[in-house]
Amino acid sequence: MVLVLWVAVASFWVTEQVNRQEEQASFTSLAEEADKLARSIEERVDSDREKLTLLAEILAMGEEAPAEYLALYQDTGSFFSRLELLLPGDRVVTADGEEVSAAGRLSFAQEAARGAHVTDRETDLDGQSPVVRHYVPVVRQGQTAALLCGVIELGELARELPYQPYGGQTAVYLIDGATGDFLVDTWHTGQQPGNIWALGSRPMAEGYNDAQLRQGLVNGESNFVVFRSQTTGEYLYFYYTPLAVNQWRVALSVPEHLVFARAQYVRSLLDRMLAAEGAAFLLYLCWMVYYIRRETREMERQGWEDALTGLYNRNRYQHDLPILAQEGRRELCCIFVDVNGLHELNNTQGHQTGDRMLQEVARQIRQDFGTQWSYRVGGDEFVIFAVDRDREEILRRTRTATRELERKGYYISAGVAWTPAPARDLAPLLQAAEQRMYEAKRSFYQNAAFDRRAR
Template sequence: MKKLENLFQRKNLLFTLGIIVLIAAATLVAVFRINIAEEQNCYTTLFQTGEQLNQDIARLINYDKEQLESLAGIFAEYDNLNDEIVLSIISNYKPCGMVSGLEILLPDNTLIVRDGTMTSVEGNMDFAKEAKKGAYLTEVGTDILDSDKRVLYSVVPIVKDGEVTGILRGVINPDELQDVWNINLYGARADIYIVEKSSGDYIVDTSGNKLGNVKFIDNKSIIKRSSMDELARQLMRGKKGYAVFDMPDSSENLYFCYMPCKVNNWELAISVPESAVLGNVGEVRTLLFLLVGFECLCFIVYLMWMFHDARVRNYEKQRRIELMSFTGRVQELLFEAHQNQNNIELALELIGQMTDSQYVFFKILGENGTEEVYQWIKDDPGQPMLRVPKERVHFFMHYFYFKDGSGSIFMPNIEELKVVAPTSYDLLVDKGVTSLMAVPVNDVSGRLVGVLGTCNMGPDCKDTHILEAVKLSFSMLYHNIRSYNIIREMGTVDLLTGLLNRNCYQKNLLNYPNMQFESLACVYCDVNGLHELNNSQGHEAGDEMLREVALTIRNYFGDTHSYRIGGDEFVAFVLDADMENVAKQSEAIAKKLQASDYYVSIGISIGRPRNLDQMEELVKKAETEMYEAKRIFYENGGRERRRR
């Protein structure tokens, strides 16, 4: 603890020294900043304005492209683009965005122009070449309807069944772009320029000058620039920079910034008079006040950091304490959960509370491929019922087998499962699962024996550390369940036949009178000739006969109420069955065994015992019937049959 406190003190000292150095550096920087603040602020503001304008222009152009693509999709539905409806749409098109009209180039190099008429453009346009270009924005060219008018086109292919059937051309008038874009920068005092980099021609010039070429810029009037290269070359190469012009006809300088446009092969430039960008002359005076405020802010930040750091450390400490307490409670619940399985659900509920999950499960893989799933589901009336099918929990077991029983799954978004296991994804999504996590549970040898997981965790759950903290307790639970089942089976199950043994039989005799049933049939079975078979063929043959008899009894009467109560004696109880059906099943058992050259004598009794005496009387009656059948068997030559 002392080491941690010393570390914390050193950290505070270093932070304080850092604050002092920062304040000293800020004071020095402020002195220099006073001299350059106005000019740097000008460039920064200009570039920010230019970037915003750049984005706005790109957004408007993309909007027009999307509109044209929608129209192309509509036109693609027509087998013939000469259809009257298509011609009507083109001729009646109202300007939208930058597009003032529509044209369609057909495969035979016929152009449907804006008024709905058609004209041949053979030699001027090539449909095949245009189709290969896809969607694009052309350079400025001559209007096909008016050779004195400049236009550019937003081109979108019309595709039907994977084949280009036409080229939709949206007509854009460059002279109207400034009105469409509705540019109003620096209170309408800024001028905007769009330059075509390949030629240097102005596409847009809002200064009112006649459109020309950037090559005619007077570099002698530039008093400051970001590059020593000629400004015209910078613009045509798509560079980013600034320049300050000395305007002979004005009392103030002109600030000019340029940058590549986000669309087409264009360069964007903005010019603003000095008074528009340097209006905040009070910055120099207020900067000193800001310096003082900055120093105060640094101390406030320092205090806030101290407070925040203390809160973080206390929070982390509290989380560790909660995790330790949580782990201890889970371990305590699972310690005797092999005898009281309600504790397993209580432990899963604790995990659900810690992770704010809707569903928590623990799946155990048994020795012989048997599986057991324990689950807890949050009872929340405000949310839909979530129940993950047990067969889907099987996915996690396969996942960890693939991962060699290591690692973990943390999917705050179930969409990640779509690639790993699409079938499980579809079913889990259908059941309302939105997130999941799981960890493998291994035994002491490292073998995968189970999976512990949750679904629909809360937003504060960032990883699987809570599950990792308790998976050892669930590993011990698996070990305890396995050991407990082995011990229990040794005390209640006959090791040779797998049926319940005599100890279990005598214990359960007390329970049958208290069970809910209308009638109880007792089937008492004795194997004939076991002693002779042991003497003639050995005890291994006798054991095989007993196992075959037990298997046949289990197949007809199940193993819940079937017992081996002596060396060659078996008893089976059948609930709510009539005498006729029990007799038929008993006869079927005898015939099936006789086919294997095994012979049994069976006695049956039926009744409704209310106490132990009546229960014993029921068994005694069946035993008497069995002995009578056994007597008849031997009188009819049964002994000779067994000797064969």
């Protein structure tokens, strides 16, 4: 039992430790998914920079119309939706070769002064669509002759992300930490990207607050907050980490069930294991109770039952006497039986023959008087009690038992006595029944046929 309890305690402890480790692994996985996305975006931006730089060098060496080169960069696996060329005088050469004025929207002087760079969110030439521009200078004779620009349409950027965390089952955000502007917001699909601070506060889980989120985004920290979704009502784990591009931050908004999917799976397995252990432990306890009770009953039976005849033995007889004294309302009968010739039979035909005779006598007693108050109290002596039974019926059953045994070649002497019930003292009753048994026994041996007491 101590071992079983120790195993149960150890199982609960191991389960708790595994649960904690799986929960920590879930947080680690959340951070790893965000980091993978951040690194993939950085690699894509670096790759785009290299391609723009190469094309800018080609443009710097050529005299042909730039539109021919701009068209070369279409659909080449970058973030860019198209390429443009910003010229002095704030004029833009589009990918189809058209030259348009961008005065009031773009400043060649300001962008050229920054060199190769990526802008934050701004407006396209149509004055409506949000875009990000990636500039690389076209340098001729040491002077910036133009700025090659890769235009990233933010409405398309979400579909061009090089990595989909959690297999695309989570919302992805690209946020300007300086302003709170969304560059990507896959949660609010079909809408123009807004501003995270304009969304207002969310009902935070205990231990988290809006100030913590704002401070973390502004400072470029890697951390998370937990808040309840106003749409689904489920807790969302909002993890954010900085990008090596401007002050951009990558953020993931992951439902609780997805964050802890593996932990919940492992927890369910552990719960099943504990349930199985509990069921096995319960079955073991039930079996132990059954076994102990069975063994106890068997020990009681062996302690109270005569092994040869199956009737109660002298121990049970002594135990039941005080009970019998209180049994009945009218009278209590005692039948004292002695088996005639047992010793002679054992001496002449062996103990097995004598045992068969005792077993047959016991079988006849069970048949005529039952087993509730029937006892083998000595080697060849039996005592039977009958409570509130008709005297004539008892005498008739005694005679019947005697005749049936005689028919099989076995002989008994029986003495019957009565006392009013309940009785304070059974000793007189027992003495009277025993005395009458001896009288019957003397009468039996006075018969010439049994003068040698061998049968």
